[in-house]
Amino acid sequence: xxxxxxxxxxxxxxxxxxxxxxxxxxxxxxxxxxxxxxxxxxxxxxxxxxxxxxxxxxxxxxxxxxxxxxxxxxxxxxxxxxxxxxxxxxxxxxxxxxxxxxxxxxxxxxxxxxxxxxxxxxxxxxxxxxxxxxxxxxxxxxxxxxxxxxxxxxxxxxxxxxxxxxxxxxxxxxxxxxxxxxxxxxxxxxxxxxxxxxxxxxxxxxxxxxxxxxxxxxxxxxxxxxxxxxxxxxxxxxxxxxxxxxxx
Numbered sequence: 719x720x721x722x723x724x725x726x727x728x729x730x731x732x733x734x735x736x737x738x739x740x741x742x743x744x745x746x747x748x749x750x751x752x753x754x755x756x757x758x759x760x761x762x763x764x765x766x767x768x769x770x771x772x773x774x775x776x777x778x779x780x781x782x783x784x785x786x787x788x789x790x791x792x793x794x795x796x797x798x799x800x801x802x803x804x805x806x807x808x809x810x811x812x813x814x815x816x817x818x819x820x821x822x823x824x825x826x827x828x829x830x831x832x833x834x835x836x837x838x839x840x841x842x843x844x845x846x847x848x849x850x851x852x853x854x855x856x857x858x859x860x861x862x863x864x865x866x867x868x869x870x871x872x873x874x875x876x877x878x879x880x881x882x883x884x885x886x887x888x889x890x891x892x893x894x895x896x897x898x899x900x901x902x903x904x905x906x907x908x909x910x911x912x913x914x915x916x917x918x919x920x921x922x923x924x925x926x927x928x929x930x931x932x933x934x935x936x937x938x939x940x941x942x943x944x945x946x947x948x949x950x951x952x953x954x955x956x957x958x959x960x961x962x963x964x965x966x
Contacts, residue, residue: 833848884944912933931946
């Protein structure tokens with residue numbers, strides 16, 4: 719079947735899309751072999767026709783997984799930010815109210831907890847390291863009630879007294895079940911079992927360590943004498959009778 723050039727050019731789109739009959743296809747192909755002009759037209763039509771891109775199921779899954787990962791990462795980032803903001807807001811409220819943990823007393827809370835941890839463990843040498851010796855000595859030197867030369871061995875004297883009291887405390891059974899209760903300004907509150915009784919222990923803590931404390935006992939008791947270590951040492955240097963109750 720012979721076809722004219724006009725008919726072949728009209729049929730080329732159908733031929734390219736494989737929408738014509740077999741007989742028409744054969745006639746078009748015969749004409750294209752013989753006609754240079756229509757052959758060029760056929761080549762031009764082929765160049766204009768964009769091949770379909772097949773999206774494979776594997777590629778679809780990979781794209782979906784990538785999108786899900788982005789969404790998941792955004793959610794994780796949002797949750798992390800919220801979790802970081804909660805303690806900041808909590809500490810900010812404590813800072814404004816002056817009650818509870820705040821930005822200005824976090825170190826004091828830490829030092830108080832470490833001191834009580836080692837007291838409970840019976841490691842009195844480690845507990846001694848958390849005493850604020852420097853500021854106490856400086857204060858006493860400024861007050862002038864104790865001659866400066868008597869404070870030359872203040873650290874050694876305090877450690878010897880503290881460890882001796884630790885031995886007495888161990889003989890009395892030590893302290894158990896220490897719990898942190900809370901903080902008010904620079905007062906850090908704890909509870910602990912001592913001699914079968916649940917005792918409240920208050921520590922006054924500076925940024926350098928435990929300045930003093932109170933366990934609602936007489937200074938003749940080893941626990942009271944240790945947490946109130948600066949009163950104990952002051953009495954030792956000044957000769958004041960330590961059997962006098964302190965703060966009770």
